[in-house]
Amino acid sequence: MAPRPATGSASVRVLGIETSCDETAAAVVDGARPVGARILANCVLSQVAEHRPYGGVVPEIAARSHVEHLDGLITRAVDEAALSFDELDAIAATAGPGLIGGVIVGLVSGKALAAALGKPLVAVNHLEGHALSARLSDDVAFPYLLLLISGGHCQLLLVEAVGRYRRLGTTIDDAVGEAFDKTAKMLGLGFPGGPAVEAAAATGDAGAVPLPRPLKGRPGCDFSFSGLKTAVRQALAQQSPPSAADVAASFQAAVADVLADRVAHAAAMARQQAPDLSHLVMAGGVAANRALRTTVADAAAAARLSLLAPPPELCADNAAMIAWAGAERLRTGLGDDLAAPARARWPLDPDAPPPAVVAGLRS
Ligand code: KG4
Ligand code: ZN
Secondary structure (H helix, E strand, O other), X not given: OOOOOOOOOOOOEXXXXXXXXXXXXXXXXXXXXXXXXXXXXXXXXEOHHHHHHHOXXXXXXXXXXXXXXXXXXXXXXXXXXXXXXXXXXXXXXXXXXXXHHHHHHHHHHHHHHHHHHOOOEEEEEHHHHHHHHHXXXXXXXXXXXXXXXXXXXXXXXXXXXXXXXXXXXXXXXXXXXXHHHHHHHHOOOOOOHHHHHHHHHOOOXXXXXXXXXXXXXXXXXXXXXXXXXXXXXXXXXOOOOOOHHHHHHHHHHHHHHHHXXXXXXXXXXXXXXXXXXXXXEEEOHHHHOHHHHHHHHHHHHHOXXXXXXXXXXXXXXXXXXXXXXXXXXXXXXXXXXXOOOOOOOOOOOOOOOOOHHHHHHHO
């Protein structure tokens, strides 16, 4: 078995590899440094231009592009960190969830590198990368409430410790980022949709188009966005449709309202397990949205929680959060997963009950 850095050792320099979707990313993080000095290199190569003609991510194109670019990006990250490969303490690679072809590319590269260097390999759950990113940027202490909003996920979790996540709510249909992307497509704003919708919304009237707030006020903290997407389509199908800016602003306001409501419910649920809860962390690509940050911060404050949101480059997919999660796992004695499989699906809380709404429908 490869040597593992001793717990509490001065340096935990981890190379992170991220290939689960359409960003090829490599980064080096020193887990023993203070906030602000931890990220030694953070290289991201977006494939957006390759997928744009298709209006979404094409898994085969993504996997092939990762194969083409990952080696170069890893070399660049280690160079930028001014380290040699021998000076790394471990390799951390995303092992899922995500597009399986891409996940395999990154995980196999990480394993090969770890085996060749005789260093531990940490197989990281991409969602854990997002979940712990606020500890990389802000040193937030456990436990905290996490609003994880990305292109593939929309969940509220109580983060109790590294590797210990309690899911309080999740989406019963689309992820919030997916709703942004589909709305952008309907508005002809292109791909990726989130930043385009946010930009269009800045000049629109959020009260112009009446849109639903799915599950708002319902017990629990699950989400649903497919009805909102349908309502946007119906608004645009009218004889004299509203402007793209008004639809974007109204859509964003509806999402903000729903997130605020669900956060309020989640805070009450989380306090039953963690009465001293003091922070809400907002992470994932959609957390880069400034309007949503403002509304969620207000909802958090009303629930006596301070909002922490990592900077946008740590919200979108990146390898620094994967390297950091690797460092956290090593520090807690977890990791060294040379035999870990690549997984398309990998819930953070495998024991979570199904969403309350879905369970209600079944009973
Ligand atoms: O976390 P991420 O980079 O990848 C996944 O793990 O899914 O999130 C990507 C998602 C996309 O749906 C993208 O449209 C959305 O995050 N996004 C945004 C913004 N920036 C990225 N959504 C709303 N507003 C933004 N500014
Ligand atoms: Zn992500």
